[in-house]
Amino acid sequence: xxxxxxxxxxKTLKKTAEYFKKDVDFALLPCEKEEFGDFYTNLxxxxxxxxxxxxxxxxxxxxxxxxxxxxxxxxIETKNGFINFFINEDIYxxxxxxxxxxxxxxxxxxxxxxxxxxxxxxxxxxxGPLTIAHGRQAAYGESLSRILKFCNFDVTKEYYINxxxxxxxxxxxxxxxxxxxxxxxxxxxxxxxxFGDYLIDIAKKIKExxxxxxxxxxxxxxxxxxxxxxxxxxxGVSFDSWVKExxxxxxxxxxxxxxxxxxxxxxxxxxxxxxxxxxxxxxxxDRVVVKKDKSYTYLATDIAYHKYKxxxxxxxxxxxxxxxxxxxxxxxxxxxxSLGFAPENLIVLIVQLTTLYRGKEKLRMSTRKGQFITLRQxxxxxGPDATKFFFxxxxxxxxxxxxxxxxxxxxxxxxxxxxxYAYVRxxxxxxxxxxxxxxxxxxxxxxxxxxxxxxxxxMKKVWKxxxxxxxxxxxxxxxxxxxxxxxxxxxxxxYYQKYRIVSEEKELTYARLVLIKSLLVVFELSLxxxxxxxxxxx
RNA sequence: GCGCUUGUGGCUUAAAUGGAAAAAGCGCUGGCCUCCGGAGCCAGAGAAUCCGGGUUCAAUUCCCGGCAAGCGCACCA
Numbered sequence: 001x002x003x004x005x006x007x008x009x010x011k012t013l014k015k016t017a018e019y020f021k022k023d024v025d026f027a028l029l030p031c032e033k034e035e036f037g038d039f040y041t042n043l044x045x046x047x048x049x050x051x052x053x054x055x056x057x058x059x060x061x062x063x064x065x066x067x068x069x070x071x072x073x074x075x076i077e078t079k080n081g082f083i084n085f086f087i088n089e090d091i092y093x094x095x096x097x098x099x100x101x102x103x104x105x106x107x108x109x110x111x112x113x114x115x116x117x118x119x120x121x122x123x124x125x126x127x128g129p130l131t132i133a134h135g136r137q138a139a140y141g142e143s144l145s146r147i148l149k150f151c152n153f154d155v156t157k158e159y160y161i162n163x164x165x166x167x168x169x170x171x172x173x174x175x176x177x178x179x180x181x182x183x184x185x186x187x188x189x190x191x192x193x194x195f196g197d198y199l200i201d202i203a204k205k206i207k208e209x210x211x212x213x214x215x216x217x218x219x220x221x222x223x224x225x226x227x228x229x230x231x232x233x234x235x236g237v238s239f240d241s242w243v244k245e246x247x248x249x250x251x252x253x254x255x256x257x258x259x260x261x262x263x264x265x266x267x268x269x270x271x272x273x274x275x276x277x278x279x280x281x282x283x284x285x286d287r288v289v290v291k292k293d294k295s296y297t298y299l300a301t302d303i304a305y306h307k308y309k310x311x312x313x314x315x316x317x318x319x320x321x322x323x324x325x326x327x328x329x330x331x332x333x334x335x336x337x338s339l340g341f342a343p344e345n346l347i348v349l350i351v352q353l354t355t356l357y358r359g360k361e362k363l364r365m366s367t368r369k370g371q372f373i374t375l376r377q378x379x380x381x382x383g384p385d386a387t388k389f390f391f392x393x394x395x396x397x398x399x400x401x402x403x404x405x406x407x408x409x410x411x412x413x414x415x416x417x418x419x420x421y422a423y424v425r426x427x428x429x430x431x432x433x434x435x436x437x438x439x440x441x442x443x444x445x446x447x448x449x450x451x452x453x454x455x456x457x458x459m460k461k462v463w464k465x466x467x468x469x470x471x472x473x474x475x476x477x478x479x480x481x482x483x484x485x486x487x488x489x490x491x492x493x494x495y496y497q498k499y500r501i502v503s504e505e506k507e508l509t510y511a512r513l514v515l516i517k518s519l520l521v522v523f524e525l526s527l528x529x530x531x532x533x534x535x536x537x538x
Numbered sequence: 539g540c541g542c543u544u545g546u547g548g549c550u551u552a553a554a555u556g557g558a559a560a561a562a563g564c565g566c567u568g569g570c571c572u573c574c575g576g577a578g579c580c581a582g583a584g585a586a587u588c589c590g591g592g593u594u595c596a597a598u599u600c601c602c603g604g605c606a607a608g609c610g611c612a613c614c615a
Binding site: 025027029030031032033036040042045048053054079080081082125127162165166167168170192245271272273274275284287288289290291292293295297298302322323324325326327328329350352353355390393394395397398399400401402403406410411412413414415417418420421422424425428429432433436467468470471474475477479480483486487490493494496497498500501502503537538 | 540541542543544545549550551552553554555556557558559560561562563564570573574575576577578579580595596607608609610611612613614615
């Protein structure tokens with residue numbers, strides 16, 4: 001396997017470093033340029049001093065390690081002080097044969113070891129439809145979850161519903177106003193309320209007003225939450241668990257956790273409110289948890305919520321949020337630290353905003369004012385797969401400019417179709433081969449016939465899959481997988497154009513079909529991890 | 539004013555504890571369909587990585603200082 005090869009080289013290098021009697025950090029990294037080989041190390045730079053140039057040391061190291069790496073390494077070159085390794089191509093051939101035989105199981109990497117992770121994402125307030133920002137978070141959170149699960153983390157996806165507090169009350173009042181306006185009765189939406197047209201549509205659905213002070217709140221809440229769930233379903237995003245903020249108030253968990261903090265002397269009274277000493281955990285100022293009117297702040301219920309996360313035994317807690325929450329992070333870290341959870345195991349991933357353009361026109365968004373393109377509208381316009389891919393293809397820290405016109409206009413040359421087309425081609429090749437009576441079961445294959453440049457390059461790329469995945473896990477950079485898949489698609493399309501896979505030459509055809517099948521495994525898996533659909537035809 | 543994030547060809551974006559000549563897509567120029575699906579392929583033009591310093595054998599990457607953009611700085615969520 002891939003990592004074993006790397007390990008052997010690494011260990012051999014380490015031994016050599018000891019010979020030089022220096023304790024240095026060095027890297028073993030993939031080469032950027034083909035001609036440099038597959039891996040290089042900078043060890044010689046680290047060991048160099050006034051007496052010994054990197055070039056000289058590289059040469060010595062090469063001589064020392066060469067005998068130990070026979071079989072794995074085809075040749076070792078030194079150039080400008082770098083030591084370059086060329087992997088024996090049989091390693092690649094063996095790898096694709098294993099994938100051919102064992103499918104995606106062979107690509108699994110046990111990074112997580114069953115560790116329990118909670119991923120909370122989207123968690124949009126049920127006061128309006130999902131926006132583009134939520135869409136980006138949803139696409140990212142879903143894909144990240146899938147990848148972590150594949151790497152043997154025990155993942156739970158959770159959506160936190162803010163159904164308590166001032167915002168939800170304003171929602172109720174806004175709906176009430178819309179309802180009476182429809183009846184021709186003058187009634188103003190509160191200044192801070194929600195002005196979006198969607199509340200008019202919801203108001204139209206009200207047949208009869210029940211005599212309950214929560215009627216409008218509940219009606220709006222239920223309708224909107226239903227819409228949110230529906231949009232997520234269309235987007236292919238699902239949750240294992242839905243948690244309501246109001247529950248923590250109802251079951252006294254907020255009260256309990258505040259008492260707990262009070263006993264630890266972390267709560268004090270000032271100006272008629274209760275304050276939480278977040279400063280002792282590094283926040284810039286203390287924060288109110290119980291307001292003058294005795295109601296809880298968002299932070300108060302959130303502490304209870306995070307206590308609930310911890311109690312369920314999660315070792316890593318990931319919160320995916322928008323950039324408007326960044327100032328909130330120290331408070332949250334303070335909260336969980338005070339509950340005895342290591343703050344570094346709370347990982348807050350901030351997904352930057354997307355700016356929508358329609359050509360030159362920048363589309364400004366405001367949920368409250370009701371001026372926005374919803375996620376649903378975007379999906380309807382350019383399709384769920386293309387939408388997801390646009391989001392996933394960029395790293396989350398980038399402020400994304402998304403031009404709807406471009407996304408639509410280019411739809412046929414959209415990268416996502418390029419990937420899907422590669423998949424369809426692979427699928428079709430297998431089918432075609434079967435029609436030509438090539439059966440893949442129970443055969444011996446001469447895979448050493450896979451020896452042209454394109455085939456070797458493709459096999460190498462397949463070999464790198466595990467590196468990409470572990471990098472994604474390490475950096476939470478889902479976009480790396482999307483990039484990878486685009487690269488490998490390119491290699492494949494090019495290969496396909498140049499060589500005939502299914503031909504009259506039986507042995508060669510079989511060898512190539514092994515490669516095709518292993519590519520298919522990689523594509524199927526990767527598209528699944530990215531949550532992009534696998535079309536049968538296009 | 540303070541904080542977080544970002545600044546890479548015309549446009550949208552990559553670049554794994556700092557490493558060799560910065561990589562793709564779109565757009566542009568010129569080619570390729572009697573052949574497993576042309577939603578494809580091949581070739582080409584196009585970048586001193588926002589500016590100024592610093593650390594290093596080596597900086598898109600790290601540090602300091604600017605400039606610009608987005609977002610925050612609530613007893614809202």
